[in-house]
């Protein structure tokens with residue numbers, strides 16, 4: 001039975017101590033799991049490159065104060081997942097993703113709420129005008145979330161990013177600040 005309380009769900013900019021979970025998720029998850037959500041199992045050497053890239057990101061943030069557009073999802077104050085972003089065009093748009101590394105907490109309704117919190121944070125604190133989703137049609141949970149949020153698809157396309165196991169058919173959704181009030185009310189956040 002689903003027994004989550006919305007007040008227990010928070011998103012916040014990734015902290016250094018959260019990084020271990022991000023790293024383990026992408027580099028220590030079973031190949032079958034990663035493939036099932038459309039991702040390649042990493043090649044030898046990629047884990048070290050990822051680690052170095054992130055050390056640089058954290059050090060740049062320490063120096064510049066500019067926030068990293070990757071959010072940690074907390075449930076009852078404990079990290080359990082991430083809303084990473086890619087394809088950032090500062091002041092314009094980014095593509096948002098969702099990965100809950102704590103598999104026991106998937107499918108309980110946390111994502112439906114954390115998506116809205118994360119979208120709002122990217123559009124306000126981070127100053128992006130638009131949050132874009134390119135959701136593989138094969139991935140049931142994130143497609144279901146868009147349905148639950150009442151998002152209307154703006155199109156379909158095939159993406160062929162280096163991290164993907166093969167080109168994937170995706171549904172595209174675009175969200176901007178004018179959508180936030182209705183999204184929050186749909187998930188009971190106002």
Ligand SMILES: CC(C)(COP(=O)(O)OP(=O)(O)OC[C@H]1O[C@@H](n2cnc3c(N)ncnc32)[C@H](O)[C@@H]1OP(=O)(O)O)[C@@H](O)C(=O)NCCC(=O)NCCS
Nearest residue numbers: 037098099100106107108109110111112139140141142144
């Ligand atoms: C995607 C993800 C962040 C969603 O968060 P979540 O907390 O599990 O989502 P919710 O529970 O709010 O909603 C998921 C909905 O999809 C449904 N669903 C279908 N297949 C599912 C699956 N394999 N896992 C979880 N939920 C699934 C759930 O039943 C739920 O619908 P319901 O509320 O009508 O029952 C999380 O499931 C996850 O990390 N999945 C693995 C990684 C992934 O697929 N990322 C997306 C890549 S595009």
